[in-house]
Amino acid sequence: MSAVTFLTPITEEIKLVEERMRAQAEAAHPDLRAALEHLLKSGGKRIRPTLGLLVGSLFGAPLEKLVTLGAAVELLHTATLVHDDLIDGALLRRGTPTLNARWAPPATVLTGDFLFARAAKLAAETDHLPLMNLFGETLSVIVNGELTQMFTSRGLINRDNYYKRIYAKTASLFEMTARAAVMVSPAGEEASEAMRDFGYQLGMAFQIVDDVLDFTGDQTSVGKPLGSDLHNGLVTLPAIYYAEAHPTDPHILSLPNGGWANNENMVELINQIRASGFARQAMQEASARIDRALTQLEKFEPCAERDALENLAKYFVDRKV
Numbered sequence: 041m042s043a044v045t046f047l048t049p050i051t052e053e054i055k056l057v058e059e060r061m062r063a064q065a066e067a068a069h070p071d072l073r074a075a076l077e078h079l080l081k082s083g084g085k086r087i088r089p090t091l092g093l094l095v096g097s098l099f100g101a102p103l104e105k106l107v108t109l110g111a112a113v114e115l116l117h118t119a120t121l122v123h124d125d126l127i128d129g130a131l132l133r134r135g136t137p138t139l140n141a142r143w144a145p146p147a148t149v150l151t152g153d154f155l156f157a158r159a160a161k162l163a164a165e166t167d168h169l170p171l172m173n174l175f176g177e178t179l180s181v182i183v184n185g186e187l188t189q190m191f192t193s194r195g196l197i198n199r200d201n202y203y204k205r206i207y208a209k210t211a212s213l214f215e216m217t218a219r220a221a222v223m224v225s226p227a228g229e230e231a232s233e234a235m236r237d238f239g240y241q242l243g244m245a246f247q248i249v250d251d252v253l254d255f256t257g258d259q260t261s262v263g264k265p266l267g268s269d270l271h272n273g274l275v276t277l278p279a280i281y282y283a284e285a286h287p288t289d290p291h292i293l294s295l296p297n298g299g300w301a302n303n304e305n306m307v308e309l310i311n312q313i314r315a316s317g318f319a320r321q322a323m324q325e326a327s328a329r330i331d332r333a334l335t336q337l338e339k340f341e342p343c344a345e346r347d348a349l350e351n352l353a354k355y356f357v358d359r360k361v
Contacts, residue, residue: 046352047085049344050093053107057089060111064158075139075151079118082136088113088213090352091242092221095235098345101225105166109224112162112175113217119155120182122148127190128272171220178216181208194273195295197283202276203244206251211243218242234336238349241333245356248326251276252319255310267310273300277325279309281318327357 047054061080065073089110096106124130125138126148132138140148156179163175185208193205218239222232254269255278269276275283275295283292291299291309300306313319330353337346337353 046094046348046355047090049097049348050090053093053103053110054086054090056103056107057086057093057110057114060107060162061115064111064115064162065154068154071147072151072154075143076155078142079122079139082134084134086110086114087246087352088117088217091214091239091349092217094345094349094352095218095238096221096225098340098343098349099222099225099227099231101221105168105224106221108162108165109171109217109220112159112166113213113220115155115159115162116175116179117213119152119159120186122152122155124186126152127186166220166224168224171223174216174220174223178212181212185209185212189274195275195298195300197275197280197292197295199277199280202280206244206247207240210247210250211240214243214246215239231340234339238333238336238353241329241336242353242356245326245329245333245353248277248322248329249357249359252278252322252326255314256319267306270300270310270313271303271306273298277322278313278316278319281321282313282316285316285318323357330354330357 058080062076065076068076092110092113093106096109097103121133122139125133126140126145129140130138131141139151143151160175160179163172166172185205188208189205193201215236216239219232219236222235225231251269254266254276257266265271270279273295283289283295286292289309289312291305291312293299294302294305333353334350337349340346
């Protein structure tokens with residue numbers, strides 16, 4: 041599934057989102073402007089603002105509010121990536137040097153803080169108090185999820201914990217984006233709830249596919265070492281499936297006690313998971329979530345935006361990076 045198929049109805053609108061994002065650093069320190077430019081050029085298909093633009097357009101939301109929402113959502117997402125890369129010590133994202141690979145930690149933290157602040161300001165510019173509350177709640181979910189992952193999730197083989205973790209990390213922002221796009225439209229609560237679930241299912245599927253690609257993707261395309269989650273002690277869905285099928289595997293048994301720190305053992309475990317069928321099983325779970333998302337779209341009349349949202353959903357499980 042080509043990205044072109046879901047971008048076609050909003051090609052010009054995405055450019056407006058990019059312009060709004062760049063404008064947030066116009067009066068800032070020159071190095072901060074350079075940092076934002078580096079982040080905006082480092083890749084990404086603007087999936088979240090695309091989701092908001094398509095959902096909002098489907099329900100007749102004003103373009104100005106959708107562009108503002110799209111810029112707020114993408115800046116929030118970018119800010120979380122800046123801080124995540126620093127916390128993880130990641131030097132590459134999508135094959136491009138991260139901000140913390142170029143700057144000292146204090147400067148990187150402050151850049152992330154600036155982006156959070158500008159994202160909040162943009163959310164306020166929608167002049168819609170319930171949306172602003174939703175935006176703040178979602179940011180709290182993301183930060184709390186990051187702290188939970190840092191302090192209690194490493195080495196933990198628990199499916200419920202995994203689902204809560206990927207909701208906080210990824211799905212909460214997709215859910216908020218889709219719901220917020222309806223909130224600034226004339227549509228009612230039924231449409232809002234349908235799109236909330238659509239965004240939720242998309243976000244959960246998106247992260248599951250990411251976690252599968254961490255085992256099965258091409259390292260050059262993924263832009264980071266394969267198996268990096270497990271090397272950091274994060275047990276994702278393919279590894280959980282493997283652990284449930286091989287509970288006595290010594291490498292699995294070592295994980296709750298910090299076994300991920302043994303590089304040789306983790307390489308062996310990653311290879312075992314790659315050779316098993318559990319990555320494919322995880323992809324099937326992601327596909328089932330996309331199917332549930334598509335049932336929400338069936339409630340609304342066919343149109344270009346609905347078709348594009350369907351293509352966007354299918355792209356999530358077709359993508360290779």
